[in-house]
Amino acid sequence: MNIGKSMMLATVGFGLAAGIAYEAAAQVKPEVLVKQRKAAMTLIAKYIGPVGAMVQGKIPYDAAVVARNASFAEALSKMPWDGFETSTQNFKETRAKPEIYSNSAKFNAASDSMQTEIGKLAAAARSGDQNAVKAAFGGVGKTCKACHDDFRND
Ligand code: HEC
Numbered sequence: 001m002n003i004g005k006s007m008m009l010a011t012v013g014f015g016l017a018a019g020i021a022y023e024a025a026a027q028v029k030p031e032v033l034v035k036q037r038k039a040a041m042t043l044i045a046k047y048i049g050p051v052g053a054m055v056q057g058k059i060p061y062d063a064a065v066v067a068r069n070a071s072f073a074e075a076l077s078k079m080p081w082d083g084f085e086t087s088t089q090n091f092k093e094t095r096a097k098p099e100i101y102s103n104s105a106k107f108n109a110a111s112d113s114m115q116t117e118i119g120k121l122a123a124a125a126r127s128g129d130q131n132a133v134k135a136a137f138g139g140v141g142k143t144c145k146a147c148h149d150d151f152r153n154d
Contacts, residue, residue, distance in 0.1 A: 030088040037083030047072045055134040070125035077118040095153040114143035
């Protein structure tokens, strides 16, 4: 086989493989998307929760745990959003309100502000300033509540 032909075959092979991958990504089932976005939310709560207990003095403050948890939450805060696809709208096992799709600008703004506030919490945690962590935690909690009030069923 000459080099030109084998390169061409390799290119065709890559294209086919990539095409299959794109198609698979475009067809993630609604129930999987819902499960993934709930999982991301659950993990955010898992890592934010102890930070809240520490800033409220319910458990001893541990700066290393705060820094780790805040950085986990910072990464996780970026993850739920691509699970809110319109394909999930009619799926039953969800508390997501239809306004997420009819007022997506407001939903996206709420998501952005949560990511901003968690970013501030992570920065405060890295600085080791306990008062800054406490202040930033308050900001995070408000963004969770605001979005749940508007976009999540009880
Ligand atoms: C921009 C909107 C928005 C923000 C901000 C937000 N959430 Fe949510 N959250 C939702 C929606 C919508 C659901 C319902 C998802 C579903 O049932 O499909 C949800 C569900 C949850 C759940 C339940 C997951 C499950 O298994 O059913 C938890 C826990 C949660 N959020 C925690 C948090 C925490 C903690 C924060 C703040 C750090 C937060 N959320 C910020 C919109 C938001």
